[in-house]
Amino acid sequence: MEYNFREIEKKWQKRWVENKTYQVTEDETKKKFYVLNMFPYPSGAGLHVGHPLGYIASDIYARYKRLQGFNVLNPMGYDAYGLPAEQYAIQTGQHPAITTVNNINRYREQLDKIGFSFDWNREIRTCEPEYYHWTQWAFQKMFNSYYCNDEKQARPIQELIEAFSQTGTEGINVACSEELSFTAAEWNAKSEKEQQEILMNYRIAYLGETMVNWCPQLGTVLANDEVVDGVSERGGFPVIQKKMRQWCLRVSAYAQRLLDGLDTIDWTESLKETQKNWIGRSEGAEIEFKVKDSDLEFTIFTTRADTMFGVTFMVLAPESELVQQLTTDTQKDEVNAYLERTKKRTERERIADRSVTGAFSGSYAINPFTGEAVPIWISDYVLAGYGTGAIMAVPAHDSRDYAFAKHFGLEIRPLVEGCDVSEESFDAKEGIVCNSPREGVTPYCDLSLNGLTIKEAIAATKKYVKEHNLGRVKVNFRLRDAIFSRQRYWGEPFPVYYKDNMPYMIDESALPLELPEVAKFLPTETGEPPLGHAAKWAWNTVNKCVVENEKIDNITVFPLELNTMPGFAGSSAYYLRYMDPHNNQALVDKKTDEYWHNVDLYVGGTEHATGHLIYSRFWNKFLYDLGISVAEEPFQKLVNQGMIQGRSNFVYRIKDTNTFVSLNLKDQYDTTPLHVDVNIVSNDVLDLEAFKAWRPEYETAEFILEDGKYICGWAVEKMSKSMFNVVNPDMIVDKYGADTLRMYEMFLGPVEQSKPWDTNGIDGVHRFIKKFWSLFYDRNDNYLVTDEPATKEELKSLHKLIKKVTGDIEQFSYNTSISAFMICVNELFGMKCSKKEILNQFIIVLAPFAPHVCEELWETLGNAGSVCDAKWPVCNEEYLVENTVNYTVSFNGKARFNMEFPADAASDAIQTAVLADERSEKWMEGKSIVKVIVVPKKIVNIVVK
């Protein structure tokens, strides 16, 4: 019988559904194992060969664990809200719900073809009300909570309200946007609105004024990674920095716990390091500076308090409220011109771009240690959102201050007098060379730093600052609160209505608040988000239901929130929902949660290192504080699959035009490279008509050609829908079958490594499966399997395989497992072994990799039930004992050749045989033997002279 993968795969995929093979229930008698993939965003492009890489890797692990007797949860679902469906809706008028369902159906079809062991009974879609019910619910809980720094956990906001009414802010130690201070009497005298305003300062989900990337043409806030070179990634529209009132999540309150938690989980060091840097814990001091000839003062944050003596100027972030107050009349024009210029730059650009810009405010600050007056400058290398948004500049010891001082001709004063401060002597990392240890430092006040290391000097200065009331010791985190509003349609609606301009939560019992229908997916004429087009989007607080906007009376009927939640909302607690996806009483039942506990193995891409993996850890910690989640960390072990790269093509748009210039002419213009779909490019030549038809904004595109052609640029990069360079797995499945695709993807290289897609070699994998098949059936359809007992050699070959594959799977080293399968099949073939005793076990070990063919052969061998429920074989070391030993033969300690001897050979016999070998004669080089040393089971060393 031939290996007919088409029939076999269809048969088993059907059988798995009929027999509910992958449906899992909580089973207290078994140990659980929870495997999770980062769920996909179902894009219009469908799956490409890069997507299944991680799913296959985790599926192999899930199947392996099941064979080891674990109760394995391996769910799948869709991150179904998002920008692409909405952009498509804007372009075509097609409702995003429809395109999303179409895309999901396509994904499902593609996934089913690959033979995953997902429990589809647990599927979730983030855009469905039954699911986002719990996203909205968690948001409301965050709104109604504050973070207590003493108890290090979220607490009900009611507790804080009670504290305010009894003792004001006295003695509270809580996370906040701004330090406030008031008495109980003051609090009690405030109006409801004033109290609500104050509570915003403490809520974990709060409305806050934040600086955002605002794109006027798109009418929305964009995330940092949606902005490239100051324009929107989609459409190339200008993006400006704008202060807006937005929903935020107080992720920063959890900074220390997010840091500490990293020590308890099994993630790669590099991923942990990325998160640590993102969280960015920094110990330093806040020091007060008074403004000369004014009552104003301001606070700076420094990690180098010991450098107070080298301060020669101060710098404020352009956004600082002090800028207007401190700018003198004569400097106004210059400062305003500077502010206008810097407004266009995103924070990321400000960090990356090291060019020096700034303006002098005209005012001076007094150094609290020395009494000296130093000029106050404004520059965007100081970021508004970090520390206090103001710094003391020490150009002799800080590279950015140094560049600034050089540019504007400001004083550079080293701590150690007479020290060389030329550019060459400057070490950006250490500060100038004579910095440490400090000798001859001018003592100031009564503080001497002479003879101290930097660390000691910082500690001494901090102590001094504290004792003299000049400021305070402060730990800062780089981690910011997350901006949680989007001015888009296709996202979770906020369960919020507005009374007197203040937000209120709709009743918990009325959740979910369903996304309304709108006439248009664009912002309204008055600049409101798309939900502003909804005619029925008001909240009746009496009947607890959505009603028509005309009914708004601001007495019992109020307008609902027009923003929606961002992409990461739905992906933050989805792993909990998979445990109990049909529960309509709770996010997850407590007992069920206790059983599944948390994800044992999470597989996904590194691009989520600082987004999703911070947000979901934060979200989970919050739920943990509420007693909902039972594990403080959601993802115990995490494996990042590498990317399968593709070959992308580019076109070059001349800035501010719709003209595209061919590759070799592009240097004559100021251009922006843009990805173009590889399917409308052939041998790097662009199909111009197809390009115009590709997207509406290119309909009027014009081209500057070379030799009558438009040549595209190219690069090997991530295979991704956004790079338009995808290869479809369906094609591979049709041609070779899913088992080949699965094994081939794993054979491409280590799971964690990135590698370009290359179809060469897929034949080899396919031949392996056919060869394995031919151990069961010969060309003439004869069934070859016998019940004869296996020989020692056959058992050795099998157990070598079991040992190797077991170890490899534990290490996610699947590519080496596949080589081992190939070796073993060749060995068995060589021994003409078609013995059931051997093949039965081989099938089990291969089943996680190639489940369809293994099910078929498992059945062929007469086994009942699915191979998924077999028992993973244990390697019997006895079979592996070698009966020969490979000796290294050395001459004067230099290894020259190897010889094989029976394991029990005597030293004398070995010595004789070695000396008799003709290769020995060569390496003796005519010298005579001094000594022969035989180290049993290892080496023979011959000493010659």
Ligand code: ANZ
């Ligand atoms: C004086 C000084 C002297 C500094 C010196 C450094 C070296 P990390 O480690 O990242 O916390 N800084 C403070 N706030 C800033 C802001 N909003 N934007 C840009 N820079 C800011 O770095 C803290 C140091 O970065 C602070 O210590 C401050 O410069 C600067 F030899 O103060 B330092």
